[in-house]
Amino acid sequence: MVRQPAHPRGAGNSGYVFEHIAVVECQLGRVLLTDETVHHLNGVKDDNRPENLEVWSGKHPAGIRASDAVGWALEILLRYQPNALSRKGNLEARGIEPLSGTASHETSTSVDRI
Numbered sequence: 001m002v003r004q005p006a007h008p009r010g011a012g013n014s015g016y017v018f019e020h021i022a023v024v025e026c027q028l029g030r031v032l033l034t035d036e037t038v039h040h041l042n043g044v045k046d047d048n049r050p051e052n053l054e055v056w057s058g059k060h061p062a063g064i065r066a067s068d069a070v071g072w073a074l075e076i077l078l079r080y081q082p083n084a085l086s087r088k089g090n091l092e093a094r095g096i097e098p099l100s101g102t103a104s105h106e107t108s109t110s111v112d113r114i
Helices: 019-028 066-080
Strands: 036-040 053-057 109-113
Antiparallel strands (some): 036 053
């Protein structure tokens, strides 16, 4: 954690902000919005190199990128409401591979890449 007593997130945390948040905000030149989170691309929570950090918006399925969400949505439409699509070949025509049936589809997508 990094001591930043004036930071909006620092007030409720004895003046400290998580390092990955401080790194991303420095790169962006602004504080994160309340619905934004920081994702560690390699999954290592103490690897706070800018190239390992990605800003995610909390308003989308967590743990899924927009491009993955499109493929997943098309797969669901084909499975449960195939008439909603003009033809079954839409996935192939768009070059999208369906996600596996065991994939997790929680909420949040990447909005900014640092």
